[in-house]
Amino acid sequence: MMEAISTLPYTSACKVALEFETRFWEHLDQPIYGSCYIAGPDYPGIGSVCYPSYNINGTGPGALLGSYISNPEWTEKWMAMNENEHVQYVLDAMVGIHGSVAQNQYTGRSSRVCQALDPLEGASWADPTVGQHQLYLPEYFKTHNNMIFIGEHTSYTHAWIASALESGIRGSVQLLLELGLVDEAKATVEKWMARWVEV
Structure with missing residues (x-):
């Protein structure tokens, strides 16, 4: 099973978040209230820009x-560029998209994450082929040599944080059942949204 996981192709992503004095994007002539859009060819290397849908x-x-x-x-x-240069590039793109308000309201606070640079991650998400999905998914739901596998790569809808959470619930229920704690497994299923699992 470990060999199977190590043969999965993985994809990496880089993200840059910027903090502004206000949520100026909600007060534009055409306000933006939570969403993501692809920045397009005028802003190469940006990918998607995402506005919060909370608060x-x-x-x-x-x-x-x-x-x-x-x-x-x-x-x-x-990943080859230092963080300050990367953040400046993204800020310049925001100024290009929104005008000087983005420059004027930028607090100087930012956060960059490139998962491949993190020694505890190494990539952003698993990217299995169709054949790998068919071959490995049934095995993730089994216990192998007293080991239970969890993580976004073990979920049908891999590549999302919800997939990682779902797999954690599934793995917890699997462990409880392995220990013979059926009532606790049922309670976990009922409380933590995995209602499609029958115990």
Whole structure:
């Protein structure tokens, strides 16, 4: 099973979040209330720009995801560039998209994550082929040598944080059943949304 997991192709992404004094994007002539869109060819290497869908019309500072890209060519470029240069590129794109308000309201606070640079991650998500999905998914739901496999790569809808959470619930229920704790497994299923699982 470990060999199977190690043969999965993985995809990497880089993300840059920027903090602004206000949620200025909600007060534009055409307000933006939570969404993502692809920045397009005028802003190469940016990928998607995502505006938060929580705390709509909130006061105080607001952050947006100024760049989310999983294109291998660009993620390799961004990983080779230092963080300050990457953040400046993304800020320049936000100024290009929104005008001087983005520059004027930028607080100087940012966060960059390129999962391939993190020694505990190494990639952003598994990207199995159709054949690998068919071959490995049934095995993830079994216990192998007292090991239970969880993580977004073990979910039908891999590549999302919801997939990682779902697999954690599934793995917890699987462990409880292995230990003979059927009532606890049922309670976990009922409480934590995995209602499609029958125990």
